[in-house]
Amino acid sequence: MPDCVRNHHSQTKRFQFSSNSRLPTPSYLHKRILPNLKPENIKNVSLKLGSQHRSFSTAHRNAFNAGMNPDSPPMHRAYIALGSNVGERVEMIEKACKEMERAHIRVKRTSSLFETAPMYVLDQDPFMNGVCEVETSLGPLELLDTLQSIELALGRKKLIDKGPRSIDLDILLYDQDVFSHERLNVPHKLMLERDFVLRPLCQLIPHEQPPIPGQNRSYLSYLKSLPPPEPVPVATTHISPHLPPLRSTDPKRPTHIMAILNVTPDSFSDGGKYFSQDLPALTETVRSLIKAGATIIDIGGESTRPGSAPVGEAEELARVIPVIRHIRTCIPEANNIAISIDTYRAKVAEEACAAGADIINDVSAGTLDPEMLPTMARTGKAVILMHMRGTPSTMTKLTDYPNGIVQDVGTELRARVAAAEAAGIRRWRIILDPGLGFAKNMPHDLAILRDLQQFRSGVEGLECFPWLMGPSRKRFIGRLTGVEKASERTWGTAATVTASIAGGTDIVRVHDVKEMWQVAKVADAIYRV
Incomplete structure (x- = not known):
């Protein structure tokens, strides 16, 4: 034999x-x-x-x-390096991911996208670099041919070795195989010396080891052994064509102000003020929010305050779609801001994006509508995944965190990130929110404000994400200060905004935009250095 x-x-x-x-x-x-x-x-x-x-x-x-069709090929796990430094870098990388999917190369997970300085050939623009995990039936050379055909289809022209390129797709790993061919070597020969490869790869498989005989070091160990790059790569999250990306690991990044615009009659602090039928009032309000410093406007058509009852889908659509469409088409000042839709319904999110929304802000992180995560993936928009348990009517009873608020909320958010990735949402489009006041009591809210940095750096799997904090006028502020009327909790909110910025938040979601812009400006000067 x-x-x-x-x-x-x-x-x-x-x-x-x-x-x-x-x-x-x-x-x-x-x-x-x-x-x-x-x-x-x-x-x-x-x-x-x-x-x-x-x-x-x-x-x-x-x-x-196992009884599979004799012509059904086995599936393989591979890791592909993504890079671009010409033109619309993120758009090009996302196009490449879509082309891989069309070629039946399933993109299972992605890293963050890091803006990195060029290596080897220094006289060129910064790169966007990342890594994706894919599942494919293609053999190594078939996979190489397919990736190169995608590069060509997207207009790549290689003029200088290791020089500028609109798109670069490199096979790093293929199962745990060692593959040697005149056209391809796996593992990639230079991957263990490249920070811009190991950094994103370690978001996906930090503790796995390269298939190199005689070694027992993890990828994370290799990354830590490299000299610190200069400048340090920055994780970026792309929220809107109207704004520069969030730079969640840049210590000097400015805090974004997200203005709350509720078009509901029953919001806990400002219900009934803004309605889609009164477009002149809407125009004046939006202009004032932008002038006061808002870079994002979050539009909500259903209250999610504790104990609130849901409205129907048709009613929510009727409230928010005319507002979004009016802002995008009739208010020139809004050309330089992002619009967020605050909803847990997939259809509302999809129609809002079609009307001009840039961000989907779901308080349930996809748990209240099974179609939400696939819809988020299909739109390709930035998404905010907030931690919540149950529903607005049941969440006040779901406040047991036996392992501590940071550990348990972090673990549950990590599970929602995994669900989002499984649905096809790219990691570089995700923003996280610990959910102040949602299935939390006052000690929990204070602990989150006190320990926000632990979410950012102390929970494995949540590193490099941008964070949103929504402390504005919350009930715990009223309990601490004795201010019963929510609209009068400005001073208490100012303290929580400062704490959020000290802890590393990237966005604060607030009602009192003018005042909180000033608070953020000073807090940034203190903490963002």
């Missing part, structure tokens, strides 16, 4: 199959297996039809014995 070749860590193993094993067709062997074997190994493969013995990889054997 001939030897059976398994291309994994250069090991060769012999497998014997029973007479009732399901075997690959000749076309599958010729098209899928032989092209990916080293030339010196092809002679070891027996293709004698009718024999009870066949030679192919362990993955193929398991697939066929």
Whole structure:
């Protein structure tokens, strides 16, 4: 019996199959297996039809014995480096991800996108770099051919080695295989010396080890052993074509002011003030918010205060869509701000984005509508995933955090991030919100404000995300100050905004825009240095 070749860590193993094993067709062997074997190994493969013995990889054997279609190829996990420093860098990377999906290369997870200084050829613009985990049936060379065809289709022109490029797609890892060919080496030969590769890769598989014989170091260990890059790469989150990206790891980043614009009659502090039927009043209000310093306007058509009852989908649509459309088409000052839709309903989110919204802000992080996460992915917009338990009517009873508020909220948010990624939402489009006042009591809210930095750096899997804090006029402020009327809690809110900025928030969601812009301006000068 001939030897059976398994291309994994250069090991060769012999497998014997029973007479009732399901075997690959000749076309599958010729098209899928032989092209990916080293030339010196092809002679070891027996293709004698009718024999009870066949030679192919362990993955193929398991697939066929499990009863799969003989022509169904096994699936492989690969990691692809993403890079661009020409033109609209993020747009180009997102187009490449879509093209991979069209080519049946499933993008399962992505890293953040880091803005990095060029390496090797220094006289060129900064790059956006990231990594994605993909699932594919393609062999290594087939995958390489497909990625190169995507690069060409997107207009890549390679003029200088390691020079400027509109899109760059490199295979870093393919399963745990070592693959050597004149066109491709896996693992990528230079990946362990490149911060701009290891940094995003460590967001996905920090504790895994490269398939290099004789070593037992993790990717995170390799990253930590590199000299600190200068300048340090910055994680970026792209929220709107109207604004520069959030730079969540830049210590000098400014805090964004998100203005609350409720078009509901029953919001806890400003219900009934703004209605879609009164467009002149809406115009005046939006202009004043922008003048006061708002860079994002968050529009809500249903109250989510504790104990509130939901309105119907049709009513919510009737409240918010005319408002968004009017802001986008009739208020020139709004050309330089982002619009956020505050909703947990997928249809409202989708129609709001079609009307001009840039951000989907879901208090439930996709738990109240099963179509929300797929809708978020389909729109390609930035999303805010907030921590909440239950519904607005039940959340006040769901306040048990046995492992501590940071650990439990962090763990639950990490699960929502995983669900978002599984739905196709890119990590570089996600903003997190710990959900002050939602399934939290006053000690919980104060602990979050006190320990926000722990969410940012102390919960594995949540590093590099931007954070939104929404402390404005919250009930715990009234309890602490004795101010019962929510609209009069400005001073208490100012303290919470300062604490949020000290803890590292990127966005504060507020009612009193003029006052909180001033608070943020001073707090930024103190803490963002």
